[in-house]
Amino acid sequence: MGLTYQSVGIPATREMFNVKVTDNRSVIALAGNPNTGKSTLFNALTGLRQHTGNWPGKTVLQSKGSFIYKGREYTVVDLPGTYSLLANSVEEQVARDFICFAKPDTTVVVVDATCLERNLNLVLQVMEITEKVIVCVNLIDEARRKKLNVDIQKLSELLGIPAVATAACTGEGLPQLLDLISQVVCGDLKPKPKLVHYSSELENAISKLEPKIKEVLGAELNSRWVALRLLEGDKTLIESLEKFYSQEMIKATREVLA
Amino acid sequence: MSCRASLGVLMKEAREIIGICQDEVRHSIVNSIYQSAESIAAGTVSSKAGKNMDWDRRIDRVLTSPVWGFPIMFGMLTVILWMTITGANIPSAILAQGLFWIEERLTELFIAVGAPAWLHGFLVLGVYRGAAWVVSVMLPPMAIFFPLFTLLEDLGYLPRVAFNLDRFFKGAGAHGKQALTMSMGFGCNAAGVIACRIIDSPRERLIATLTNSFVPCNGRFPTLIALATVFVGSSAASMSSAAAALSVAGLVVFGIAITLLISWLLTKTLLKGIPSSFTLELPPYRKPQIVQVIVRSVLDRIIFVLTRAVIIAAPAGGIVWILANTMIGDTSILAALAGWLDPFARHLGLDGFILLAFILGLPANEIVFPILIMSYVSGGVMMELDSLEALRRLLVDQHGWTWLTALCTMLFVLCHWPCGTTLFTIQREQRSWYWMAVAAVIPTVVGIVVCITVNYLVRALGLI
Amino acid sequence: MAGSKTLNQLPVGSAAVVRRVNAGGIMQRRLLDLGLVPGTRVEAVGRSPLGDPIAYNIRGAVIALRQEESSLVLVELES
Numbered sequence: 001m002g003l004t005y006q007s008v009g010i011p012a013t014r015e016m017f018n019v020k021v022t023d024n025r026s027v028i029a030l031a032g033n034p035n036t037g038k039s040t041l042f043n044a045l046t047g048l049r050q051h052t053g054n055w056p057g058k059t060v061l062q063s064k065g066s067f068i069y070k071g072r073e074y075t076v077v078d079l080p081g082t083y084s085l086l087a088n089s090v091e092e093q094v095a096r097d098f099i100c101f102a103k104p105d106t107t108v109v110v111v112d113a114t115c116l117e118r119n120l121n122l123v124l125q126v127m128e129i130t131e132k133v134i135v136c137v138n139l140i141d142e143a144r145r146k147k148l149n150v151d152i153q154k155l156s157e158l159l160g161i162p163a164v165a166t167a168a169c170t171g172e173g174l175p176q177l178l179d180l181i182s183q184v185v186c187g188d189l190k191p192k193p194k195l196v197h198y199s200s201e202l203e204n205a206i207s208k209l210e211p212k213i214k215e216v217l218g219a220e221l222n223s224r225w226v227a228l229r230l231l232e233g234d235k236t237l238i239e240s241l242e243k244f245y246s247q248e249m250i251k252a253t254r255e256v257l258a
Numbered sequence: 259m260s261c262r263a264s265l266g267v268l269m270k271e272a273r274e275i276i277g278i279c280q281d282e283v284r285h286s287i288v289n290s291i292y293q294s295a296e297s298i299a300a301g302t303v304s305s306k307a308g309k310n311m312d313w314d315r316r317i318d319r320v321l322t323s324p325v326w327g328f329p330i331m332f333g334m335l336t337v338i339l340w341m342t343i344t345g346a347n348i349p350s351a352i353l354a355q356g357l358f359w360i361e362e363r364l365t366e367l368f369i370a371v372g373a374p375a376w377l378h379g380f381l382v383l384g385v386y387r388g389a390a391w392v393v394s395v396m397l398p399p400m401a402i403f404f405p406l407f408t409l410l411e412d413l414g415y416l417p418r419v420a421f422n423l424d425r426f427f428k429g430a431g432a433h434g435k436q437a438l439t440m441s442m443g444f445g446c447n448a449a450g451v452i453a454c455r456i457i458d459s460p461r462e463r464l465i466a467t468l469t470n471s472f473v474p475c476n477g478r479f480p481t482l483i484a485l486a487t488v489f490v491g492s493s494a495a496s497m498s499s500a501a502a503a504l505s506v507a508g509l510v511v512f513g514i515a516i517t518l519l520i521s522w523l524l525t526k527t528l529l530k531g532i533p534s535s536f537t538l539e540l541p542p543y544r545k546p547q548i549v550q551v552i553v554r555s556v557l558d559r560i561i562f563v564l565t566r567a568v569i570i571a572a573p574a575g576g577i578v579w580i581l582a583n584t585m586i587g588d589t590s591i592l593a594a595l596a597g598w599l600d601p602f603a604r605h606l607g608l609d610g611f612i613l614l615a616f617i618l619g620l621p622a623n624e625i626v627f628p629i630l631i632m633s634y635v636s637g638g639v640m641m642e643l644d645s646l647e648a649l650r651r652l653l654v655d656q657h658g659w660t661w662l663t664a665l666c667t668m669l670f671v672l673c674h675w676p677c678g679t680t681l682f683t684i685q686r687e688q689r690s691w692y693w694m695a696v697a698a699v700i701p702t703v704v705g706i707v708v709c710i711t712v713n714y715l716v717r718a719l720g721l722i
Numbered sequence: 723m724a725g726s727k728t729l730n731q732l733p734v735g736s737a738a739v740v741r742r743v744n745a746g747g748i749m750q751r752r753l754l755d756l757g758l759v760p761g762t763r764v765e766a767v768g769r770s771p772l773g774d775p776i777a778y779n780i781r782g783a784v785i786a787l788r789q790e791e792s793s794l795v796l797v798e799l800e801s
């Protein structure tokens with residue numbers, strides 16, 4: 001038996017994140033490791049003054065803002081910084097749930113250009129949940145100062161998703177980022193994430209589980225990703241599913257009755 | 259069948275399929291992801307730097323060295339305070355002169371239109387003056403301290419503070435990141451309480467929340483500074499601001515010691531437990547955008563203080579005026595209340611007016627001192643209070659303050675109930691009235707104990 | 723296997739390769755997330771003034787770990 005809810009258009013679960021749901025408004029999530037400049041980027045995009053600071057964990061409140069680009073309105077959500085999305089801490093769960101259940105139209109993963117390898121860990125994890133990902137290589141000015149060169153073109157190819165280099169505090173690269181965001185949101189640009197291959201043992205198990213997961217969840221969540229979570233025994237995901245979908249089904253029923 | 263149940267079944271199935279233990283699956287997943295990340299990074303990043311000398315490491319070696327780590331922290335704090343003290347003097351005086359010039363014009367205006375004395379009293383001597391005091395006495399130090407603090411934060415110094423102090427916090431059974439939330443408390447205790455969210459373990463988060471107000475917030479520093487300048491700094495003029503800064507910095511260290519002590523006591527009593535895991539990233543130092551940071555945080559403070567002057571200080575001024583001018587028999591309500599509090603306050607080394615000012619200042623710490631001055635002034639002669647010398651005359655000559663009164667007041671500024679905003683924030687964060695009450699009671703009890711001890715000790719030793 | 727130690731025994735300034743994380747459950751997950759997977763090169767970069775915690779360079783980021791955590795990580799000294 002599957003979920004009766006079929007997603008058409010905007011996911012109604014978004015409302016549970018206090019994100020205003022309207023037709024011509026797109027939602028963008030800023031994810032990334034702690035201290036990579038997400039809030040600085042958020043401020044640059046929205047003109048707001050979210051607090052920033054050079055220590056990991058500065059942002060603990062999920063803040064929202066909006067901007068208009070080429071006639072389209074965007075809501076930006078500044079997620080707390082996390083090293084991974086494996087739900088080991090509250091922040092990780094918040095970030096994961098937002099990406100999973102609010103289904104942002106684009107998730108921008110902000111990474112630190114001076115420390116790319118460590119940051120790619122999160123990018124690869126986000127790519128497993130959603131295809132609509134852009135990687136924003138921030139702090140490019142710092143990398144330049146440290147004489148590091150990041151080949152953005154190559155990075156984009158290897159990951160299969162759009163990439164852009166920025167320096168959020170000077171505004172460098174912002175126009176390109178905005179352009180990429182609007183292209184991904186409109187569907188002009190379709191990222192084709194190149195996913196991580198796991199051991200053959202795991203890959204086998206995944207392929208056995210995937211069809212069954214599709215039966216239960218339909219196309220709600222990426223079944224490969226759910227299979228991985230089931231395999232590693234992540235109970236927080238089941239809790240979140242319950243929380244977001246049962247409430248939503250209750251709401252849907254109410255609407256029908258009314 | 260609910261989605262939970264069906265996924266539960268699937269999870270069981272998953273376990274059967276894979277056979278190995280789930281921890282190992284996690285291991286293997288993380289491993290594969292990191293391997294991919296490694297190879298992608300290897301393919302995209304190239305370093306042109308030769309043997310690049312790592313400045314961050316060198317700076318860290320000094321800032322976290324066994325010899326220099328702590329002195330530098332203390333020195334940094336003292337320097338910031340010293341800059342605040344010396345920098346705030348002149349703007350304070352100018353603001354005071356300007357605002358009291360306006361007050362005189364307002365008075366003339368009220369007389370010219372023949373307004374009743376009570377209206378003039380309430381609006382000008384109460385509401386206007388309350389706001390004027392807050393703006394002139396409190397704003398300049400706040401608008402200097404805060405940007406300096408923000409610069410340090412942007413530079414990346416705070417995580418080093420946490421790194422240095424962690425051993426103490428571990429000893430107290432608290433989380434290492436409490437040093438970070440404590441540092442945020444210097445800006446504003448309510449912000450510090452919100453920052454406690456970075457602490458995962460509920461027990462340690464609560465400890466950090468309950469002890470956050472033991473570091474003086476931005477709204478309390480000006481009071482400490484003013485008292486230190488009047489009572490410590492007056493001896494040697496050239497060294498005066500340095501001495502005042504040192505004594506306030508000493509007081510902050512005392513506050514940190516109290517934080518650790520209370521955290522330790524909480525771990526042993528109300529919030530038993532062992533410290534949870536601690537990992538802290540030490541980010542690279544970054545050059546802050548100095549001009550932008552300064553402009554932004556100065557504006558931020560000005561708007562903050564002005565808003566609070568209007569919504570909190572002005573009404574508080576009005577209330578103080580009413581209390582000071584409503585007579586029961588031959589004393590005002592204010593004097594009666596102060597008289598009633600006086601015996602108790604004397605034990606603490608304070609007087610009734612001081613304690614009353616703290617109580618009336620519950621909504622915001624920055625109005626405590628202005629309220630005190632207003633209630634002192636409204637009882638007796640009118641005077642121009644545009645210099646520290648005048649303040650000194652008011653406190654010492656007219657109200658019998660000694661250095662012990664000043665010391666006890668400063669200690670009580672450091673340890674008393676958190677301001678209304680902070681309490682409200684604690685209630686919201688913890689979703690508990692109980693913990694909010696505990697957060698108010700703990701520092702109050704500490705403050706009372708500390709003040710009584712110091713007061714009686716000093717007297718017993720015959721130091722005064 | 724001559725140079726096998728736990729991470730907290732690693733002298734400041736020297737580097738080692740992670741062999742195993744001797745923890746289970748959430749603790750293991752956290753340490754893994756920090757990048758302490760087997761095969762990772764770790765360098766002890768500095769001690770705090772009182773000796774604990776110690777800061778390590780793990781995959782490009784400097785991360786401070788208390789004794790309690792670092793003693794769970796088995797490493798092999800680089801020759």
Ligand SMILES: Nc1nc2c(ncn2[C@@H]2O[C@H](COP(=O)(O)OP(=O)(O)OP(=O)(O)O)[C@@H](O)[C@H]2O)c(=O)[nH]1
Pocket residue numbers: 032033034035036037038039040041051052053054055056057058059060080081082138139140141142166167168169170412413544
């Ligand atoms: N040089 C440089 N500094 C930057 C850039 N972007 C951000 N910063 C600085 O990096 C620090 C961290 O920025 P934040 O925006 O607070 O980082 P965050 O990702 O929101 O961090 P958390 O909220 O802790 O997850 C701040 O001191 C910023 O001023 C950039 O592109 N170049």
Ligand SMILES: [Mg+2]
Pocket residue numbers: 038039040051052058059078
């Ligand atoms: Mg942030």
